[in-house]
Amino acid sequence: MSAPASLVVTDLRTRFGSDRVGATVVDGVTFTLLPGRTTALVGESGCGKSATALSLMRLIDKPGRIIGGSVTLNGRDLLGLSESEMEQVRGAAIGMIFQDPLTSLNPALTIGQQIVETLQAHRPMSRADADRTAIDLLTRVGVTDAARRIGDYPHHFSGGMRQRVLIAAAISCSPSVIIADEPTTALDVTVQAKILRLLHDLQGAMGASLLLITHDLGVVASMADEVLVMYAGRIVERADVDTLFHDPRHPYTKALLACVAGIEDDRSVPLEPIGGSAPDLWNPPVGCRFAPRCPVVQDVCRSQDQPLRRISAEHEAACILVEEDRMHG
Amino acid sequence: MAETSIATTPPPDTLLEVVGLSKSFGGRRGRTSGIRAVADVDLTLRRGETLGLVGESGCGKSTLSRLILSLLEPDAGQVRIAGIDFTHAPERHRRELRRRIQVVFQDALSSLNPRMTIGANIAEPMRLQGLGSAALRRTEARRLLGLVGLRPEHEDRYPHEFSGGQCQRIAIARALMLQPEIIVFDEAVSALDVSIRAQILRLILDLQRQFGLSYIFISHDLGVIKRICDRIAVMYLGQIVEIGPAETVCRAPRHPYTAALLRAIPIADPRRMRVSDLGQIEGDAVGAVKPDACPFAPRCPKQFDPCDKRRPALIDVAPGHQAACHLNEPEAC
Amino acid sequence: MSTLDTSTSIDAARADRGSSRARFWRMKSFARDRGAVVSATLLAAVVLAVVLAPTLAGVGPDDADNLARYAPMGTAGHLLGTDQQGRDMLARLLFGGRVSLLIGVVPTVIAGMIGLGLGLMAGYWRGLVDQIIMRCLDVVFAFPMVLLAIAIAGSMRPGVLTEVIAITVVLIPYFARLARTATEGIVPMPFIEAARAAGGTRLTIMLRYVLPNVFSPVVVYATTLMGLMIVVGSGLSFIGLGVQPPTADWGAMVAEGRVVLRRAPHVTILPGCAILLVSLAFNFLGDGIRDALDPRTIRR
């Protein structure tokens, strides 16, 4: 088991395409994951959440690359490591649950082999021990009859079961940082509750830090300590979970929260998406990227980037209104 | 397609009937006891209706949808579309019927052909059906891309260049391509943020209103299910354990499993709910169910005497509302 | 990539440009793959050279110049020297290359196509078709490759055609196995199911969806085998079942040169290098083709 660690990300930038035509899908992202804490990352579909997660693991595929910033795990610069050193970090120190379960599992390996492979890559372990650990892990994530199903192939599993296989593989080496990209999208609420509690307990027991990417604001509310809101490649608001839900300051955050449909709502409540459409990252607008859709937009927003402004130690938002609110009292 | 079967067709506006569908996955050869993924399911879907399908992960929802789409051979039972037997229709006829029923698969990215551009992927159903000219198909694909909130000019890109939620919308656009009458959505909005989800739900509700489409909507998000579905069917270990009007099922569930599901929904307010408050069901679904016991009995908080002796039947508990639980039987009270 | 042309009026005009554009990116991606470009150029040069052999060589491959035996490379009139019988090495390399390239490429391509077809059918239709095809191929597979080639070649008149046929037959099961495994990996993928749901017939799905995914590994495998087959072909010639002396392919030249390795190393080294270079070039070319065919590795 690795010691509790903090992962510090500073001004991370990741780009797809060439220097001339391309999209900087992660554009100056800065945050810190602290031991024992859960940080949620939310934002519009396609805003760069998965790209951020993959950048932390240095798993951005070829036409894309990390063009700037730093990622340090306990003071160790991950972006400077060689590929073989990075392989030791992946899976062992940082565990990742990928968004698309089927493409992340090897179709030619059985479910058992996929987990055993991760285990044996990082720890000397006999095959029998590894098998036993794999069965134990699968049982913990709620796969029924794990001992028998360990010999099945990924396409024999249901969507949610595949997702749980990925979760089992990610936590198999007790990583000190867990990156979970939409870990419960295919799980019904009871299994989701079980998985969330499992992650929560792991975190309590090992002091691991958790980066949780999700669209389910209910999951955010129940799991997160801190929330990062991302829009078009940038972090636009950072706050502790209570503040975020009860005193959001960025217009995008407000609009997002307004879209939540709870179980209490009935059919008469209209479905209200945020007006306008997400900016094209290959051709981003000048100034604040939310400006074209912002209900309270001002002239400066359309010409100048809005940096994150401090509201309190725990709360930042990238909006000019923060400044104005401060001036008015 | 004028032929109609003489079978007992219930209400005249019934579009899809599922009768006694069963499917087991045998595991290794020579062993009969496999996984009963779908066990004797009956369903009907009316024109213009949305049926929600919820249930525990691995309970057989996707398998049921594959059976309905005739992508898997059932062990027993049949699916009728507008009275025509879809399951046993000859291949050529079945191909024609496929125009009327389309699907959005659960794993969006892997359901797109990685070697085709997204424009080609969306246009593919029409091409496979031999409909329209290349130019027409392309125009239509671009229109649909815009409709699901993506940029038509990105049609030349490949699926791996899109995010999870974008792929899901591409898959939705593809399902709309043939202008089907029935669409099966298998976790089709799970990777979308709340705003785009609202946009997509609005789109499919609009289409329903305009063209009277019928949907089967599989989702774990009960908020969404309740919002857009007319009726909800709850599945547990391959069986339907409760089915009824969305509003009633969510307000007054008549099966303990449904009740447990409703308790486990996280609420988007950190002051009201944290992880430890999420309702859980103790234990895990057991693989092999005793044939003469309620499948939910081992985990049921309200388990009582008859539960592991008799299997409860799906009985009427209110008009249009059925549940399979001994608690609903008159003698239980 | 311009994002300004969102109007739909130009849609129709653009309608048929999709595939040609994709082809353009493929070519362009291939063109940026330095290894593949160098290899393709080299192979093209080699092919051109052997085709023009009579012009380039000046002398015939069997014209022995008894006065200039063992001439080292760089000798006037014999640019690459001569062998122990005084035959011009350049001429022998060029004429030998004709046979070697033929033996390396033709059987691999034919076997690749047949094996691809058989493997595709076996993996896609499964059941009885699979059983029949694979059992038949297993019989062929059971014999050691070279032994089988010898047996086949031995039952016919020696010559290039015999060699080509023998090697083709021997290779088919290897390709069929590979294609079948690749097919089995593709068939359960959801996008195949999606095509079925849209009403794709079995044949369309096999040709449009499965084939392209199976094609790449087969191309890569074929290009790795080409070098090896040049050597196997020489082996057949060596034991008298392939092309007959004095016609020599590169492999036979290596074998002949062995005996004078000390005295005139270039007699062995030159054809050896030719085999090595051509094999490597085929490998790089195969990888380049695979990458250009796969959108995930196309570089824009």
Ligand SMILES: Nc1ncnc2c1ncn2[C@@H]1O[C@H](COP(=O)(O)OP(=O)(O)OP(=O)(O)O)[C@@H](O)[C@H]1O
């Ligand atoms: N390989 C790639 N080539 C080009 N663009 C890419 C590639 N991968 C991702 N992108 C683009 O980068 C942007 C960010 O993608 P990312 O997967 O990070 O989104 P996301 O925030 O995870 O969205 P979602 O919630 O839908 O999963 C998207 O607009 C996507 O189109």
Ligand SMILES: Nc1ncnc2c1ncn2[C@@H]1O[C@H](COP(=O)(O)OP(=O)(O)OP(=O)(O)O)[C@@H](O)[C@H]1O
């Ligand atoms: N091809 C197959 N071979 C063997 N078993 C299968 C196959 N397909 C599904 N199963 C099994 O059938 C059961 C039901 O699977 P299904 O995919 O229908 O579940 P689901 O309700 O869609 O679950 P989820 O919500 O997790 O997607 C699972 O136990 C699964 O492992």
Ligand SMILES: [Mg+2]
């Ligand atoms: Mg993502």
Ligand SMILES: [Mg+2]
């Ligand atoms: Mg499913």
